[in-house]
Amino acid sequence: MYAVCLRYARHELEAQDLMQEGFIRVYEKLSAFRMEGSLEGWVRRIMVHTAINQFRKKAFQMERFGMEYLPEEPVAANAIDNLGEKELMALIAGLPDGYRHVFNLYAIEGFDHAEIAEMLGCGESTSRSQLSKARSLLQARIERKDALHHAGKASH
Amino acid sequence: MREKHPIDERFQRVLLNAEATPPEAVRTALAARMGWTNNAQGGVLWKPLLIVAIGFLGAGTAAWLWSSSERADQVANLPSAKMEASADDTAQPIDPFAAATVEPTTAPSTVQDIDPAKQDVAVEVRGMTDGRHTTDRTTAAQRTGENGAVQGATKASPITKSTRARTSRTSSHHPSDTHRNAVSSLGEPAADHDAEKDDANSAKNDQHISRSQATAEPFAANNTEPAISKGSSGQLGNTGRIDPLPILTSASLASNTSSNLGLNDIQAVRLNNQPILPITSVPVGSPNPGSTQPGYVLPAGVWWIGAYAGMGAVNGQWRGTDVADLQRSERWRSTTQAGIMVGREWRNGWGVSAGLGLARVRSTFEHERLGETESVTEIDTTWAEFSYPGSSFPLYTWSIDSVAATRIGAAQRVDARNLYTAVHVPVNLSWHTTVRRLRIGAFGGLAAWIPTQRKGLSLVRSAQDGFSTTLPLQDAQLDSRFSAQLHGHLGLSLGYSVTEHMCLFFEPNVATPLFSFDGASAPWLTRPVVQIRLQHEFRSKAR
Numbered sequence: 001m002y003a004v005c006l007r008y009a010r011h012e013l014e015a016q017d018l019m020q021e022g023f024i025r026v027y028e029k030l031s032a033f034r035m036e037g038s039l040e041g042w043v044r045r046i047m048v049h050t051a052i053n054q055f056r057k058k059a060f061q062m063e064r065f066g067m068e069y070l071p072e073e074p075v076a077a078n079a080i081d082n083l084g085e086k087e088l089m090a091l092i093a094g095l096p097d098g099y100r101h102v103f104n105l106y107a108i109e110g111f112d113h114a115e116i117a118e119m120l121g122c123g124e125s126t127s128r129s130q131l132s133k134a135r136s137l138l139q140a141r142i143e144r145k146d147a148l149h150h151a152g153k154a155s156h
Numbered sequence: 157m158r159e160k161h162p163i164d165e166r167f168q169r170v171l172l173n174a175e176a177t178p179p180e181a182v183r184t185a186l187a188a189r190m191g192w193t194n195n196a197q198g199g200v201l202w203k204p205l206l207i208v209a210i211g212f213l214g215a216g217t218a219a220w221l222w223s224s225s226e227r228a229d230q231v232a233n234l235p236s237a238k239m240e241a242s243a244d245d246t247a248q249p250i251d252p253f254a255a256a257t258v259e260p261t262t263a264p265s266t267v268q269d270i271d272p273a274k275q276d277v278a279v280e281v282r283g284m285t286d287g288r289h290t291t292d293r294t295t296a297a298q299r300t301g302e303n304g305a306v307q308g309a310t311k312a313s314p315i316t317k318s319t320r321a322r323t324s325r326t327s328s329h330h331p332s333d334t335h336r337n338a339v340s341s342l343g344e345p346a347a348d349h350d351a352e353k354d355d356a357n358s359a360k361n362d363q364h365i366s367r368s369q370a371t372a373e374p375f376a377a378n379n380t381e382p383a384i385s386k387g388s389s390g391q392l393g394n395t396g397r398i399d400p401l402p403i404l405t406s407a408s409l410a411s412n413t414s415s416n417l418g419l420n421d422i423q424a425v426r427l428n429n430q431p432i433l434p435i436t437s438v439p440v441g442s443p444n445p446g447s448t449q450p451g452y453v454l455p456a457g458v459w460w461i462g463a464y465a466g467m468g469a470v471n472g473q474w475r476g477t478d479v480a481d482l483q484r485s486e487r488w489r490s491t492t493q494a495g496i497m498v499g500r501e502w503r504n505g506w507g508v509s510a511g512l513g514l515a516r517v518r519s520t521f522e523h524e525r526l527g528e529t530e531s532v533t534e535i536d537t538t539w540a541e542f543s544y545p546g547s548s549f550p551l552y553t554w555s556i557d558s559v560a561a562t563r564i565g566a567a568q569r570v571d572a573r574n575l576y577t578a579v580h581v582p583v584n585l586s587w588h589t590t591v592r593r594l595r596i597g598a599f600g601g602l603a604a605w606i607p608t609q610r611k612g613l614s615l616v617r618s619a620q621d622g623f624s625t626t627l628p629l630q631d632a633q634l635d636s637r638f639s640a641q642l643h644g645h646l647g648l649s650l651g652y653s654v655t656e657h658m659c660l661f662f663e664p665n666v667a668t669p670l671f672s673f674d675g676a677s678a679p680w681l682t683r684p685v686v687q688i689r690l691q692h693e694f695r696s697k698a699r
Contacts (some may be wrong), residue, residue, distance in 0.1 A: 002178040007171065016182045023186055085170050100576055105162035135163050137194060148533055
């Protein structure tokens, strides 16, 4: 669960706070768990909602864009495959708050834009544009890393 | 339709089930928040605090009860009380109201039967204890029989006046059974006694005489002062039966025309073996048996117990070495405090009190810090130009050098809301004056400030690079900053007596640290606080 918190938090201290708050909510609501589904999934959902609530509490001003879709260039398949868990986590942590949450919720947790819009208190179009922007940023950074990676190999 | 994207798939595949181990501090903080352990770092030691609070309350209550019981014991040990305890079985049940009417009378009284013909009546007023018949009725006549004639009982002692006054007060306030009996014992009303009552009284009087003889022995041996005489002879002649009625009142005496006995004729003498009781003695059965003072005497002071709660601003700064970054990063916000107090306030307005409470101080922490330093690989391409052998065509070659460089991370702002909790043990000296229901005064004192819990972030100087880095406040490295302090406080106290026992105070005051028990850096928090205190006073009940 700490990894989930790390993905949603801006830095480790915030992730630790999220972890603590999330587990307190888990223990408070444990009696409400009906033993019908996966406990891990239930805990994970609470963690995600804790992170989102924390994000909304801070009244972060969502960045809005006029375009829902930004032009996206295909990224080389092997470029992203070269990145490990730590690098991917670092890439997500480097995203601005709005992008990070939308990307986490859409790409990793599997929520759709309508759900994300409701959770974050924004419009669906905002969710789409932020997802698109997040992908563009990630793509640019992945390619840069990939270029550095190959350059390093070539030099040796 | 859900769009597919290679980035999404890759991230989901790798990160969906990724796990990471949180630092131990998270587990510790979580355990402390959930109350799984009492010894978590920086956690409030609620159990000891609760024990101390209960101890305070218990000690206060015990002291109050002890003082009450001690006063009750003193009353019980008084001769009058002892006499009450040995009263005969026919004694009437305690009538608090009747008892209150005779409260000022201090010595047992006995009225000897009056012979109107001879006008040679000795009346001994020894007082009484309450509305019941006194049991010790040694008469002057009896003592005369034992000691011979009593000489020169013509000059009234100071006791006489007070006895008169008290007796008069008794009569005017409460025309009770006692009063009726007194009237009937002095002449005409005595005819109302039927034979049965006389018989009963005679039986009681027999007992009284036998007891009084025993108690009168010392007097018989040492009696150098006449008891009470009536008439010119100065001798006590009639040693007839003892009237069972103990009280002489001005009204009864005035109405007793047959005996010609007036109040002025009664003289009380001090009996050698019967000390004159102080006016502060109260008979058993009074409305407030625990008090040694009658109702009209105000107590020297009152105990009180109260609860207080307050809030205010904080003007804080860090003191010590290397606190510049701390000073910049922390903005002190507000404080709240609440607790209980016990104290005593004297009639002159001065009072002392002590208490136990909790105080909380809030602040916001903001610190700009650099991101983690990372090692990056930088590419350096070097171009070289040379001519193709045997021609003038330039050829370019390049070499790529990769250089591992350290890149300082981007600036990152860290913020937190800090919360400091401390046990607050104030000891106050106060003074109040009363204007109708208002109580106006001031108070001041010292308070122990014992930090117990803290939450949030703070800064420490890194030993490696010398930069300030954030650290959770719960960390043990920061313990030395939060040692116990001695605070002083001073304020005004404006109260309103809601009821006789309850007073609500509005107390603006300022508290500031005076001394820290650790020389290291410490927060120096001056707190202007507006405090409300509800005080319950253990006054004697209304009479």
